[in-house]
Amino acid sequence: MxxxxxxxxxxxxxxxxxxxxxxxxxxxxxxxxxxxxxxxxxxxxxxxxxxxxxEVLAYSLASSADYPNLFIDVLADDSYHLLAGSYERTVHREQDLESLELELYELGLHDYVNGDNKVSEPVAPGPVMSEDPEEQLKAANDAFNVDGEMVETYxxxxxxxxxxxxxxxxxxxxxxxxxxxxxxxxxxxxxxxxxxxxxxxxxxxxxxxxxxxxxxxxxxxxxxxxxxxxxxxxxxxxxxxxxxxxx
Structure with missing residues (x-):
């Protein structure tokens, strides 16, 4: 490099x-x-x-009982453009991986997940997934059954x-x-x-x-x-x- x-x-x-x-x-x-x-x-x-x-906004989507194998960290600017991110996932069977990716797609978070089945994988910078990321991330937080405020400002x-x-x-x-x-x-x-x-x-x-x-x-x-x-x-x-x- x-x-x-x-x-x-x-x-x-x-x-x-x-x-x-x-x-x-x-x-x-x-x-x-x-x-x-x-x-x-x-x-x-x-x-x-x-x-x-x-100002950089940090979003954390933590694992939960509903999604025990997934954790996503996202960094975005104040215009909600993705700067960087990472996810962690642990799957033991191919059908688990397919099910997880389907759930992410339904949550609108599929753009954050790429690469093969690794424990941790960086996410390439790019645009956020919708015109209203705050609402979408809130919906994702609800789907992940996560309590509390998930956004920090750095x-x-x-x-x-x-x-x-x-x-x-x-x-x-x-x-x-x-x-x-x-x-x-x-x-x-x-x-x-x-x-x-x-x-x-x-x-x-x-x-x-x-x-x-x-x-x-x-x-x-x-x-x-x-x-x-x-x-x-x-x-x-x-x-x-x-x-x-x-x-």
Whole structure:
């Protein structure tokens, strides 16, 4: 896979080098991966301004007694266009698979399911399934017999995948296909990483590179809850980039 550069998905309103230097000196934020970093953690020697981001909606359709073998996660923008998603399913017989796919079709969710019979499979970005996705997702929630509000809103920022090492990208690709990981979602051009819970740090801090770890901390300091590593996104000044190709 080769990286490409294109239109800017966000415009940074400050240089990130000051924060990168701050972290490199060991003055890390007092609370990381908690959704909102305390303002006191920002060094008073420079003015901290956030990058412009976008709102991303997260839908979760959980398994239930009626559908014990299915779990769907969907990320969409505020116009309800599908950005990324994943599903998990476990079937033991061919007729179970056919029955499940028929039920999904009746729910209007068949576009979210593709690929062969795997435990976890990414869903390709594209348009949502109807003109009224909120009503359709609500109906799907009812059909799945799921209680409670199923929609969350994340403040997201896009950053170039050029800031990832080869090892980082290989690891994120594995996590995106791991049925037990709901913090990393894959898409054709990169990855989404949720930053809104403490376990995100616990899951990632021992395996990602120091360079990637600093970017995640930077995003949390800027009060983002979701980071998009994307091939077409802009690079951030102050953080190193890496040039490599997966054959």
């Amino acid at each position: 080769t990286r490409t550069t294109g239109f800017k998905q966000f415009q940074a309103t400050r240089k990130a080098s000051a924060l990168a230097d701050l972290i490199a000196d060991g003055n890390e934020p007092a609370a990381t991966y908690a959704g909102v970093a305390p303002k006191a953690a920002v060094n008073s020697s420079f003015e901290f301004k956030t990058a412009q981001g976008r 403040r997201s920022v896009a950053i170039s995948t050029a800031h990832l090492t080869q090892e980082d990208e290989i690891f994120l690709e594995e996590q995106a296909h791991d049925a037990g990981c709901n913090r990393v979602t894959g898409r054709e051009s990169g990855y989404f990483i949720k930053l809104s819970a403490h376990e995100a740090e616990d899951n990632l801090r021992h395996v990602i590179s120091e360079e990637a770890k600093k970017i995640l901390r930077w995003a949390v300091m800027a009060d983002f809850h979701l980071i998009e590593f994307d091939n077409a996104a802009s690079e951030v000044d102050g953080f190193p980039t890496f040039d490599w190709v997966i054959g």
